[in-house]
Amino acid sequence: MPELPEVETVRRGLESLVMGAVIARVDVRDARLRRPIDPAALKKDVLGRTIVAVERRAKYLIVRLSGERSILMHLGMSGRMRVLNAADPVEPHTHVVFGLEDGREIRFRDPRRFGMVEAVLDRALETHPLLTHLGPEPLAHTFTGETIHARSRRSKKPLKNFIMDQSVVVGVGNIYAAEALYIARLSPFRAAGRLARAEADRLVDAIKTTLREAVRLGGTTLNDFANVDGDGGYFQISLLVYDRAGEPCNACGAPIRRRVLGGRSSFYCRNCQR
DNA sequence: CGTGCTGTTGCTAG
């Protein structure tokens, strides 16, 4: 499910619902995620603590707790967070449940089990191996055309793979890479190193515009993304190329193409994107 | 029934 807009949507939902709540119970129903959960460590670090903030870095959620500890979470491909009452039926593939003192529960569900849940000391966050190599946040003003132009100089990587590289810029996955490249009128197959400076500016603008609009609409729901209330997003209505193979390009009418690039489907207009 | 997709990402092999 999640690229930056979906994770940000979940972050906002959690922030609005569970700030100030106290974690009274932790139930690890299935520890076998890609990074196995250590239930004893998780309990020791979070029980009795208050949720003081919910942050996002790249596609990671950071639930800040009292006592300088955090829960670092990733939704993988199929992860969902819900806030429900303890009496509500537990859906299949619910792997971790945080019981709150007020009778509600934060539930982490992830059928494909690519996600992660891990307690971390705040002072260990900055040096956490999963976070250290991450590039700039795309919506930060420090992320500019200059950033990617400089970074791309000798790269032969296709542009699409380049902007999906989390050390170049974070949060851009398969859907938003396709959309941003279409808006910037750049071919996904172009070598990143052959990007002109003005094109880099265009690309960065397109990435920012696409992500901002997707956040505003609560993310993209294609198969199963849902926010903490269980509702889908609306950005799928605005998709210009993703999953639209064969349909006419909005700008020129030529059919949208689909080609596999690095094992992932790429959607683009052969006319408009050069 | 199988087959081939699916929103991620760290690691390994080349």
Added chain:
DNA sequence: ACTAGCAACAGCAC
């Protein structure tokens, strides 16, 4: 130092 491919997994469309 690059990149491509794979591995973790369940579900769904065809």
